[in-house]
Amino acid sequence: MAVLTVPITLVQAAKQGDKVAFMSLLEPSLEPGYRLACGMLHDSQAAEDAVQEAAFKAWRKLGQLREGHELRPWFLGIVANECRTVRRSRWWSVLKWPKSEHPVETSPDSGLSGIELRRALRRLDLNKRMVLVLHWYLDLPLDEISAITGISVHAVEGRLQRGMSELRRLMETRDEN
Amino acid sequence: MKTDNQLRSEFRSALESVTPAAPWLAHAVSKSLDTRLSTKQNDQARPQLRLGLNVVAMLVLIGLVVAVVGVYLTVHPAVVPAHPGVGRVFYPTKMVTASTGWSWVEPSIERRSAGVSPVELWRTTDGGAHWTNVSPPSLPDRPSSYTDNAFLLDATHAWVAEASSGPARPHVTTFRTTDGGKTWHEGASIEGESPDLFFIDPNHGWLVLPVQGTTSAGLYSTDDAGLHWNFTSFAPWAGWPTGNGLTRITFSSITTGWISGWNLMVTHDGGVTWHVQPLPITLPAGGYVSSPTFFDRQHGIAYCCTSNGPGPEMFLVTSDGGITWVVRNTPAEAPPLEVFDFVDANHGWLIAGSNAEFSAVHGAPLPLYRTDDGGLTWVRVPTNVLWRSPDESGYIDSLDFVDEKNGFAMRRKLGDVANPYTQWLSTTDGGRTWTVVVEAPRTP
Numbered sequence: 001m002a003v004l005t006v007p008i009t010l011v012q013a014a015k016q017g018d019k020v021a022f023m024s025l026l027e028p029s030l031e032p033g034y035r036l037a038c039g040m041l042h043d044s045q046a047a048e049d050a051v052q053e054a055a056f057k058a059w060r061k062l063g064q065l066r067e068g069h070e071l072r073p074w075f076l077g078i079v080a081n082e083c084r085t086v087r088r089s090r091w092w093s094v095l096k097w098p099k100s101e102h103p104v105e106t107s108p109d110s111g112l113s114g115i116e117l118r119r120a121l122r123r124l125d126l127n128k129r130m131v132l133v134l135h136w137y138l139d140l141p142l143d144e145i146s147a148i149t150g151i152s153v154h155a156v157e158g159r160l161q162r163g164m165s166e167l168r169r170l171m172e173t174r175d176e177n
Numbered sequence: 178m179k180t181d182n183q184l185r186s187e188f189r190s191a192l193e194s195v196t197p198a199a200p201w202l203a204h205a206v207s208k209s210l211d212t213r214l215s216t217k218q219n220d221q222a223r224p225q226l227r228l229g230l231n232v233v234a235m236l237v238l239i240g241l242v243v244a245v246v247g248v249y250l251t252v253h254p255a256v257v258p259a260h261p262g263v264g265r266v267f268y269p270t271k272m273v274t275a276s277t278g279w280s281w282v283e284p285s286i287e288r289r290s291a292g293v294s295p296v297e298l299w300r301t302t303d304g305g306a307h308w309t310n311v312s313p314p315s316l317p318d319r320p321s322s323y324t325d326n327a328f329l330l331d332a333t334h335a336w337v338a339e340a341s342s343g344p345a346r347p348h349v350t351t352f353r354t355t356d357g358g359k360t361w362h363e364g365a366s367i368e369g370e371s372p373d374l375f376f377i378d379p380n381h382g383w384l385v386l387p388v389q390g391t392t393s394a395g396l397y398s399t400d401d402a403g404l405h406w407n408f409t410s411f412a413p414w415a416g417w418p419t420g421n422g423l424t425r426i427t428f429s430s431i432t433t434g435w436i437s438g439w440n441l442m443v444t445h446d447g448g449v450t451w452h453v454q455p456l457p458i459t460l461p462a463g464g465y466v467s468s469p470t471f472f473d474r475q476h477g478i479a480y481c482c483t484s485n486g487p488g489p490e491m492f493l494v495t496s497d498g499g500i501t502w503v504v505r506n507t508p509a510e511a512p513p514l515e516v517f518d519f520v521d522a523n524h525g526w527l528i529a530g531s532n533a534e535f536s537a538v539h540g541a542p543l544p545l546y547r548t549d550d551g552g553l554t555w556v557r558v559p560t561n562v563l564w565r566s567p568d569e570s571g572y573i574d575s576l577d578f579v580d581e582k583n584g585f586a587m588r589r590k591l592g593d594v595a596n597p598y599t600q601w602l603s604t605t606d607g608g609r610t611w612t613v614v615v616e617a618p619r620t621p
Contacts, residue, residue: 019211023210027203030203030206034202039195042192044195044196044197044199047196048199048205051202055206055210056209056210059210114191117187117191118191118192118195121191136185137189137192143370143371146371152326153387154326154371164184
């Protein structure tokens, strides 16, 4: 996935309140943002809500985006924070997890093993889950994940290693059972 | 056993099945934006004003609290009665002696959102009972600067590489302390990012700045403790996924060093030229060699070989300065390896457990192993600690021995459990008896 460099003129126009310019800038990042939110929340409606909320916050915070910097990591960072916020709320942990597993299965090859894998993924802490989704699902390079998560590339690598090992063990434990 | 590719493919399928196509997303976002912006502009002056006043009052209150705390912290150094990694995301600690050590700590998400540097350097002088934040100050003219790498040479000498997106291009600035973090000296600033540091003594070191999008890195060296950096070469530097997470630089002398990764590269001229290091094994697909640790100029050890998950695991040991390497196996009955640490060429410890042990009944501990002959033989050390109970998601974050008797470990319990915690433990008898120095719930 190529890194999107922000055209400076569009950023300037968007910062001056041009919503069309803002949407032009944002649109290529919406689909990755939605995939990130789905990967984190496992609920497409909640993911869409998170992306919409992130877009609104991006509009309000656009002044913080430095000219010449990449928009996508900045926006995905906002989406990531939205996912964290959703996950922290009590209603989500109480109500959403059990509901989300049943109606969303659409692919014939994503039956039981998909459910098991998502269960294992949810047992990972948020930080490891985040880098796994960003790297394995969105195919983002480590330096961009570093920019999104606000930690060093080395730290991203470490989380990725541990996340993969932990996920594998959780899956294998279930397989053996 | 699933291969990496199988697991990755399953991972993708599992998430794709909860990601239905959303061709309307851009339209929905645009419409939502319109709605919220128009709502904002509607005649809601009173609620907004009330909200605004509440916010102002809240900010004033917060300001007062921050000011009071700030004054307090100015008078009282930031000493905390716990390991700084407890309650936060934690990087392995490097204990130098049984009493003095460093810890590289990532503050909580909330603190980072508030503008705190993503990584802080902390130090203890009482075996981990109390810790002090000794991070160098962020550069005032680069508000986005943050600590990106640290090298901890001994009890008093350390370096921190501070990365900054800066007003224009990203730069890395090194800081050095010779007094355990009480004072820091700013070194030269170099264009680049994602730094890796290594120092062989208080004066001679290397700084690696990967060239983004390539498999090479600018290698700089210093002979004045990092005050000035001299470009040395473009070194091979294969990052993930073409390399792996353990790409690091290390030196055993001013001239001889290695870069780890898919293979091991060696230099004998201080980093000017690099060659492939001959090894006694052929690395499997996806395998890697970790950065070697040298205990003196002759004796060193590296770990290999799979990129993740269980698989062939072994140590590579040299006793002739890296000219030749021999294989030392981990305990055969106990893959996969969890953590390990060697204090010299002979004495090492590791915690490992088979899949059966991972999923065993509650109460079955992961075994701690010890070698006194450089990995030729391993014996189980009976301990008083459950290194991981199998009904939890957790792991040993670090195993850090400072000599044959004294060591430390960080144990974390994670996942969707009611009260995750972190434990910082110490031993004074080579790993038989462990005492919890600090235990605390994780920050919510």
